[in-house]
Amino acid sequence: MVEQLGIIITFIFFLLLFTGVGTYSATQKKATTTDYLLASRSVNPWLTALSAMATGQSGLLFIGQVGFAYKIGISTIWLTIGWAIGDYLAWWLVFQPLRQLSEETSSETVSAFLAQNIKGYRLISLISALITLAFLGSYAAAQLVAGSKALNTVFGWNYNLGIIIGAIIVVIYCFSGGIRASIWTDALQGILMLGSLLLLLVVAVVKCGGFPNLWQSLNNIDPNLVNFSPQSLPLGFIPFLIGWMVAGFGVIGQPHIMVRAMAIDSAKNLGFARNLKTSLGLINSFSALGIGLTARVLLPDLGSSGDPELALPYLSLELLPVFLVGLILAGLFSATMSTADSQILSCSAALTQDIFPQMSKSYNFAKIGTLSVTGIVLVIALAGDNNVFALVTFSWSILASGLGPLLLVKVWQQPINTVGAIAMMIVGMTTALTWKLVLNLSGVIYEVLPGMVAGIAVYGVYRLFLGEQGIGNRQ
Helix, strand or coil: HHHHHHHHHHHHHHHHCCCCCCCHHHHHCCHHHHHHHHHHHHHHHHHHHHHHHHHHHHHHHHHHHHHHHHHHHHHHHHHHHHHHHHHHHHHHHHHHHHHHHHHCCCCCCHHHHHHHCCCCCCHHHHHHHHHHHHHHHHHHHHHHHHHHHHHHHHCCHHHHHHHHHHHHHHHHHHHHHHHHHHHHHHHHHHHHHHHHHHHHHHHHHCCCCHHHHHHHHHHHHHHHHHHHCCCCCCCCHHHHHHHHHHHHHHHHCHHHHHHHHHHECCCCHHHHHHHHHHHHHHHHHHHHHHHHHHHHHHHCCHHCCCCCCCCCHHHHHHHHHHHHHHHHHHHHHHHHHHHHHHHHHHHHHHHHHCCCCCHHHCCCHHHHHHHHHHHHHHHHHHHHHCHHHHHEEEEEHHHHHHHHHHHHHHHCCCCHHHHHHHHHHHHHHHHHHHHHHHCCCCCCCCCHHHHHHHHHHHHHHHHHHHHHHHHHHHC
């Protein structure tokens, strides 16, 4: 009881710290929708990098990726490497022109940017906003589930209670200062994520007797755990790796991350933000992989009689003193909240700016939208699947396939009309859904690859038959 009390005190301390940062950000806010949604495009590159890292990794890293490494082994490293390469390319090729063009066109949301300068833009805004609400909302729900899993493991609290607590904290963040509060708290949470993962990794490796003993123990459990070649790949390794590279590139379909590029103070600073974010993100990802492997040795029964996605909180309880368990739990919980608040704000923007544009300049309506979206996400989390890795990767793939190809066309300033834009979104999204749910081929190649290729192919066919002049005439 005394130990649990110590964990609770530490956990609450860090939560209050994060909430305090979010509340302080309110002193810098302006009562405009541009400030609420984009922080008046004034975010410095350090905050942009830390915020993008924290909101992009989230519960997928602490819960999903650790559990995946526990089950699969060292071959999960290719997921990390492929994803990082694709993500880096997206920041390099897409983020800078997006920052420039979104300001030139006064676009405050991703959906608004996709629809600008196209006749019939309202329909494009509406469809892209509905995709955002449906699948980014599901993504946010996965974050609440991940945070709830951690609270359940450490305190034994009911899953639903943890989800509700998470939703309340997210609303406090969002109401404090909009996207500025989200970015400031994300940055602090990103630092805590980095420190807590490295701490647990070092302690766990020492407990295993060092890397050589860890490697030997994994080999004794199952030789496949130390095999760098993924198992059961009918098409071979290269298509598998390309699939995860495209998954990383699929960040261009994630409104909650793209909005950070739109909010940075200058497009010239995106290169620094990209390099910092990638470096710190790789440290986090490799740490999560290592923690999953050490958990397989130190908690061997978790795979057969428990949930491998709970490896990190169980390992921290096993190895760390009370104060540090509270630190790890705060790191995990804050990671999920940093992503959930960003996603809920993006969904709120889609609702208030793109679905109900007549209210787009109302600051109060933006807050009502945030509260409404949080309620929807809460219902999804309470009623949905508890597999965080599956929920996140599925939502990511649909957003990337539905919005990513059209965003490329708009960022690179290629001609497109209403019919072509809608076709790209629907075909890309449908292909990804079919690949995963009907053909069941996600284990061979992650569905982002066929989804995005299908969306781009639609544009290619449109250009082939209509040509640039034909598309322009039909706008």
